[in-house]
Amino acid sequence: MEYFWPLFIISLNKMKQPGQFLRSLLSLPFIAFLLFINTPPASAQQVRGTIKGRVLTTENKPAENVSIALKGTKYGTLTDDNGYFIFKAAAGNYTLVVSLVGTTSQEKIIEVTAGQTIVVVPDFTINITANALNEVNIKASNRVNKFKRSKSEDVAKMPLNNLENPQSYTTVSKELLTEQGSFSADDAIKNAAGITKLWQATSRVGDGGAYFTLRGFTVQTSLRNGMTGNVATTIDAANLEKLEIIKGPSGTLYGSSLISYGGLINRVTKKPFETSAGEISYSFGSYGLNRVSADYNTPLDSGKKALLRINTAYNNINSFQDNGYSKNFAFDPSFSYQVNDRLKLSFEAEINHVVGTTPVIYFFNTTMADLGVSRADQLNLDYKRSYQSNDIINASSNVNFFAQADYKISDQWRSQTNISTTNSSGGGPQTYFYLLPGNDNLSRNVWELNGNTNSLQVQQNFIGDFKIGTLRNRLVVGLDFMNDRSNIKYIDPNHGSDNFDIINLNGPIANYDHFNRTKVDSLFQNVPSTTSYNRYSNYNYSAYASDVLNITDNLLAMASLRVDHFNTKSVDNPTTGEASVSFSQTTLSPKFGLVYQVIKDKVSVFGNYMNGFSNPGYNLAYDAATDKNVSRLFKSEQANQWEGGVKLDVFNGKLSSTISYYDISVKNKIRSDADHPNASVQDGTQKSRGFEAEVIANPVSGFNIIAGYSHNYSIMEKSSDYDNGRRPQTAGPVNSANFWLSYTITAGDVKGLGLGFGGNYASDNRILDNSYNGVFTLPSYTVLNTGVFYNKEKYRLALNVNNLTDKKYYTGYTTVNPQVLRQVIASLTYKF
Structure with missing residues (x-):
């Protein structure tokens, strides 16, 4: 971390206007540097073992964002979109704890050997439905990469991971809006590349919602969970789970009435889940x-x-x-x-x-x-x-x-x-x-x-x-x-x-x-x-x-x-x-x-x-x-x-x-x-x-x-x-x-x-x-x-x-x- 601050100060000293500061932040070398500032030399690393496994729901679906930890230690991670987890820990005997808000924690005794991989079998199963899992994060702790969403059911009108989808789209999460003190779907737009606000909402009947430009074409926030959902005012974010900015002319799956040639804006709403x-x-x-x-x-x-x-x-x-x-x-x-x-x-x-x-x-x-x-x-x-x-x-x-x-x-x-x-x-x-x-x-x-x-x-x-x-x-x-x-x-x-x-x-x-x-x-x-x-x-x-x-x-x-x-x-x-x-x-x-x-x-x-x-x-x-x-x-x-x-x-x-x-x-x-x-x-x-x-x-x-x-x-x-x-x-x-x-x-x-x-x-x-x-x-x-x-x-x-x-x-x-x-x-x- 000590190498980070000199570079940061140098960037500030060279800044002649705020726009230059933004561009320096977005430079690939800067991002790459940030990713590795906490990586010590290989010779200094302790040889550790690797722990791998998977967590499923009672519907036999992948359970994402489930907490995986070794009791009494700092070692742990969260499951990915497919329910898998992998992390490293020093050699020793541990109690592996699998937990999620609203469910009963599960434990398993494991032994970690330096330089070797232990695969935890059988898969863990948590007593919660896949739908409830998507929403239970209302009380969940921070994610590893808490602003990332890697899957969508609306972009391609089928469940599809981002890496499998041959189309660009951006997802803005409710956690990001909360952290920024933003209260409307209109404000969420500022977190996506390629789209900017042209005209704030006027509440004019018919087309009083805010106008944006996306890839050079005007667009409004007219879709809700992939369906028509026009709101001719500022759109409150109280019910917003995430906002999807789906880029490019998407007439094949969405027609022509609700979108533009630049793309579309889709509001994904919060859903009920099984706990109070x-x-x-x-x-x-x-x-x-x-x-x-x-x-x-x-x-x-x-x-x-x-x-x-x-x-x-x-x-x-x-x-x-x-x-x-x-x-x-x-x-x-x-x-x-x-x-x-x-x-x-x-x-x-x-x-x-x-x-x-x-x-x-x-x-x-x-x-x-x-x-x-x-x-x-x-x-x-x-x-x-x-x-x-x-x-x-x-x-x-x-x-x-x-x-x-x-x-x-x-x-x-x-x-x-x-x-x-x-x-x-x-x-x-x-x-x-x-x-x-x-x-x-x-x-x-x-x-x-x-x-x-x-x-x-x-x-x-x-x-x-x-x-x-x-x-x-x-x-x-x-x-x-x-x-x-x-x-x-x-x-x-x-x-x-x-x-x-x-x-x-x-x-x-x-x-x-x-x-x-x-x-x-x-x-x-x-x-x-x-x-x-x-x-x-x-x-x-x-x-x-x-x-x-x-x-x-x-x-x-x-x-x-x-x-x-x-x-x-x-x-x-x-x-x-x-x-x-x-x-x-x-x-x-x-x-x-x-x-x-x-x-x-x-x-x-x-x-x-x-x-x-x-x-x-x-x-x-x-x-x-x-x-x-x-x-x-x-x-x-x-x-x-x-x-x-x-x-x-x-x-x-x-x-x-x-x-x-x-x-x-x-x-x-x-x-x-x-x-x-x-x-x-x-x-x-x-x-x-x-x-x-x-x-x-x-x-x-x-x-x-x-x-x-x-x-x-x-x-x-x-x-x-x-x-x-x-x-x-x-x-x-x-x-x-x-x-x-x-x-x-x-x-x-x-x-x-x-x-x-x-x-x-x-x-x-x-x-x-x-x-x-x-x-x-x-x-x-x-x-x-x-x-x-x-x-x-x-x-x-x-x-x-x-x-x-x-x-x-x-x-x-x-x-x-x-x-x-x-x-x-x-x-x-x-x-x-």
Whole structure:
């Protein structure tokens, strides 16, 4: 350890800006150095023996994260994803203890011989189901590599280890969010490479959730356990087990309605388990933060077949600016019933209600030449002013329900029937602002939205794990039905470009407080308004199949195909009295992948071809026969990705990493027809390619690292004249990075005391880049966060400081959105 600090000091001394510090932390030599700082010379090591074995559940499934220790010593480890354990100890006679929270410990006398390996047989069996095992960690002690998750059931719609999957994805665990003092799924995104936030949640009915850019394409958090789960507000993390950022165009398994060409964001929720446990937390801090959350689990019968878990939270916080607030209530119950040894039924609800003001968002009503500045830090705005009253509020509600029937057909096959319904509703006035020419005036604006969106998804999967001859097949065959409906009304006062009013930003603003609810209501009553609607009813009927074939123990191939039939119904527009045009479109979406494990279960190289698609519908196109523009059904837009990389899970799970390069090409994009006004052609193309690297490491006991870096190159290759050859305005920063370092004392009187430190870097982001408006840039930023915590069996105390340096920075989605300044949060948790 003594060699670590000089290098650390040298890195700090050379740091000219925080971004350089992040890049130094993410350098491979630095990570490699961290991994080996605790390794003494070979001559100094005592010759030890090796202990190996396996732990299974009562369902004969691998038991992961089970504690294995030699009683009265420091020797021990945790089981891996397949239930195996291996560690070294000095020669001698010991008592091997196998323990897991909520189960009875098991012991076995063993003898360790120097230089030899002892295999503990028979396998240990713990009296807990595999499902309960996944969730019992609510009271479990720290993992060896506590932020790592090596398996997913949703990414490939079948249980598959990361090293077996020829696709890149990132998993963010609830333990990491707890340590960082983060309370929303939106905040979890900062821990993944290749994705950054563009636009914070507005609670606008329909699409009021936060927007992100992933591999150069916009995406929202619209999936829950692999099914539709839209929430049009900030998504509370009270019920979040982990967040999966699944990268690349994934239309083959997920269709087109809920994802983007860059990938998708999937929320994996907490599930009931077989023991009684829970925790209650209270957090308070800057900007009037007050938060209460609870997580309670209990069996409802003596046989532990009926299980209930309730997660709930109430969050109240003011803006960092002079006005603005948000009050959020989340209630997420889940219930499961084990009907028999083959059939399990699960039911979940997600109820969310938000009331508050609209976050400050600046739009452009000017060209950059007329504005006079080209960067957000040059704007004549007061960072700490909201320019609106505290009483212009809107409300948004989400009521989502989920049901699953999991039936074991045989030892090789199971059936999984999933049903998901979502309802997003809300209304009220929402504010927005226009930047005007000259950079001295600001237009304050308001419109009103009312309505709802609904979705129903029914999915039937048959999942198999079987052999044909000597070849292992893991196959999912699925049928999918989805219906999306929208009925939203927009009311926009006809008050010219100023809408409400225009204020001068120089000096005192006499009418600053005039932008309030009373005057807004008067505006709607006394000024003619334009009413418009967003109404649709879309249906998707799909079938898909995906097979992972073990050609050898080390070589795996994935082949997948989806048939997707999209149908949109004709819907009346109350304003125009006209009906929309209905149409149908059928699309094929393939996916292929190869994985070769250079070292079995440790190092794999992978490559994939993946496809995504969308249905653009009818557009005006020039018809040479009639010399007129006619309405024409355009074919499906297509995105195709080639990706290759390396995945690691080495040093007994202490180092996990994914390094990849991707190339995404989009074709059949609609662009304006330069030769015929108001007409479109469908020959546009777009390119997005880049490099991503992620590391999750546990170099020494108690010390955990997460780090990521992304570089993205995006360009409109063949597009309309105004943006042809330019970076898309929603592609986000070219370079981004993230890291989090965490150290917890694992022994002694202050065991459980820990410290975390990390941050995020983003390079300059061109949110406007076209020949008409010009170029406008959000400056690069580095935001640092830290936290100290004390975690014991019955309680947890924590103090977090976010945006440690009080950095002023912006995100944007062709907009300018000021972000939160320094925030201090204290948290107290009682566990029972």
